[in-house]
Amino acid sequence: MQAFKNRLSQYAVMDDQIWALIDEFTTKTxxxxxxxxxxxVGEVAETLFIVNKGWAVRHRTLEDGRRQIVNFMLPGDIFDLQALACLEADHTVTSVTDVSILVIDTREFVQLLRTSGDISSSFWWAAVQEESILREQIVRLGRRSAKERIGHLLLELQRRMNGAMGTNHSQLPLPLTRVDLADALGLTPVHVSRTMSAMRHAGLIEETRGVILIDDRERLARLCHFNTDYLHLRRLDLSKFPMANDTSHAGAATNEKTNGKRAPTYRT
Amino acid sequence: MQAFKNRLSQYAVMDDQIWALIDEFTTKTxxxxxxxxxxxVGEVAETLFIVNKGWAVRHRTLEDGRRQIVNFMLPGDIFDLQALACLEADHTVTSVTDVSILVIDTREFVQLLRTSGDISSSFWWAAVQEESILREQIVRLGRRSAKERIGHLLLELQRRMNGAMGTNHSQLPLPLTRVDLADALGLTPVHVSRTMSAMRHAGLIEETRGVILIDDRERLARLCHFNTDYLHLRRLDLSKFPMANDTSHAGAATNEKTNGKRAPTYRT
DNA sequence: CGGAGGATTGAGAATCTTCAATAAACGTGG
DNA sequence: CCACGTTTATTGAAGATTCTCAATCCTCCG
Incomplete structure (x- = not known):
């Protein structure tokens, strides 16, 4: 539960009253x-899940056995928000470690969203962040080398774990096999092993008993063009959030970065 | 506008009253x-967009110039739903062809969602579909060969275009250069060219003046393991949708596919 | 007709994969 | 606490896929 609260706190200022509301419906573990x-795959979801402890992965397997991990679910992550649409899952979610998960009834959840603008905005924020992580995964797979992919993923996971735990450690317990990493990064386990070994020799990472240590975060980040923007870590400004309160606050921040070509033609 | 209506109609039965509501606020083109x-990138979004005519792409460029197209936006597609959270964009959206776009004010949009459960459920559905397409792109990039990537993308685009236009053509006008395709598929334009040439010789596709013809859709689909499930083309069952109406309809479809290992341990 | 952007082709090189063998780490039962 | 079996990681060598660079060829368009 703490992980989830840490997560939400990143997005908005939550008061005790809100925590009470949330506690109320997150009873089933x-x-x-x-x-x-x-x-x-193929199941119709009727509940939402919040990872409480442990890691899980969302993944798909092709007919011939090739597997792709779509993303990692760490403590504090909520899924599947799409369950709100009562759709069949087009993928499978599997635990990587022993995992404890909070189960939330969809209808109850929707009720909660309605009671508080702060809560609903936090969830929107979480959903947006999730999509952002997917897009970053696309860039990683499409346009990065093996070394960059690995470094980039490690930095992301480190950042997210620290966010979930409210810490800022430079070591990252990584409960993943080379096969898992390979399936996430679109590589073979053999090549992951070789590349990580090269990265160790280059002093970019250290690894002892499943714990990654990133001594020089800056250097690694530079090497693999890691930029944290996509994690949307900044605090949410609720005054701008249209769901939050109905008082129509006029035109929020008008940031005009009008550099470069851009010529929309208004027609009506 | 028609494309958008085609799109929504795929998801739910919309009556004239709803269309009227929608027409009301989609005035600015x-x-x-x-x-x-x-x-x-970096702009704070305050409006939503619906592609009316033409193609656009969502993409990111790394510092050294490598570019990755995250997804394609076709007529009827709505973006950025994340604007509802008033976030800075972590990517750029650029038109591929001349494009006409409907601009919707975020606050107005939220109001509309509140007036009709059918509308909001349709939009949820659209958002879910979009995420699904991202996940499929991840699998495509991570675990498919060049030939499969190309075939798979062509089939997806064909399917989506037909959905937007309400048609079922076997030809697909493809306004993309080899560079665009390469940037979407994580390949080089040279290799895209070579691979497509091989596919033409194999009789999998034909291409004349920017129009792709897929004679044997079945064969191509088999070759690249294309499965349309992720496009969520089936009609939405509104009775299951928690946003749609508040009458708490008990436990919807309880589909129990309890084959294989699965041993949740209830703790509370 | 000439130019420009886009597509194709060839040759050599880099990255990543495959297969197979070995080594290390981990968990379990004695 | 150690021995043993199992899983996971590493390493080598050869091969496939994809990339880079550079030249050539289209096609469209004024």
Whole structure:
């Protein structure tokens, strides 16, 4: 639960009253052992999940066995918001470690969203962040080298873990095998192993018993063009949020970065 | 406008009253010439857009010039729903062809969502579809060969264009250069050219003056493991949609696909 | 007709993969 | 706490895919 609260706190100032509301409906906890399916392809989701402890992955497997991990779900992450649309899942969610998960009834959740603009805005924010992470994964897979992919993913996971835990450690417990990393990064485990070994020799990372240590974060970030913007870590400005309160606050921040070509032609 | 209506109609039964509501607020149309930026990295979005005519791409460019197209926006597509959170864009949206776009004020839009459960559910559906397309792009980039990537993308675009236009053509006007395709598929233009040439020779596709013809859709789909599920083309069942109406309809479809291991341990 | 942007082709090189063998780490039961 | 089996990681060598660079060829358009 703490992870989830840390997460939401990143996005908005939440007061005790709101925490009370949230506590009220997050009563059911389910635990899975490492490697179990939490959501299966083709299932119609009727609940939302919040990762409480442990790691899970969203992934898809092609007919011939090739597997792609779409993204990682860390403590504090909420999924599937799409369950709100009662759709069949087009992918599977599987635990990587032993995992404990809060299960939330969809209808209850929608009710909660309606009671508080702050809560709904936080969830919107979380959903946006999730999409952002997907887009970053696309860039990583499409346009980065093996070394960059690995470094970039490690930095992302470190950043997200610190966010979830409210810490700022330079080490990252990484409960993933080379196969997992390979399936996330569009590489083979062999090549992941080789590349990480090269990165260790280059002094970019250290690794001991499943814990990654990134001594010089700056250097690694520079090497693999890591930029944290997509994680949307800044605090949410609720006054700008249209769901938050109905008082129509006129034109918010008008930031005009009008450099370069741009010539919209108004027609009506 | 028609494209957008086609799009929404795929998701839910919309009556004239709803169309009237929608027409009311979609008054402003903006046009861009091919290659102009519609949304820039770092800008704070305050409006939503619906592509009316033409193609646009969402993309990111790394410092050293490598570019990755994240996804394509076709007629009827709505973006950026994330503008509802008033965030800075972490990517750029650029027109590929001359494009006409409907601009919607965020606050007005939120009002509309509140007036009709059918509308809001349709938009949820659209947002879910968009995320699904991103996930599919991840699988495509991570685990597919060049030939599969190209075939798969062509099939997706064909499917989406037909959906937007309400048609079922086997030809697809493709206003993309080899560079565009390469940037979308994580390849080089040279290799895209070579691979498409091979596909033409293999009789998988034909191409004349920017129009792709897929004679044997089945064969191509088999070759590149194309499965349309992720496009969520089926009609939305509104009775299951929690936003649609508040009458708490008990437990919807309980589909129990309990095959294989799965052992959740209930704790509370 | 000439120019410009886009597509194609060739040759050599880099990155990443495959297959196979070995080594290290981990968990379990004695 | 150690021995043993199992899983995971590493390493080598050869091969496939994809990339780079550079030249050539279209096609469209004024």
């Amino acid at each position: 389910v635990t899975y052992r490492a490697g179990e399916d939490i959501v299966r | 903006v046009t861009y010439r091919a290659g102009e930026d519609i949304v820039r």
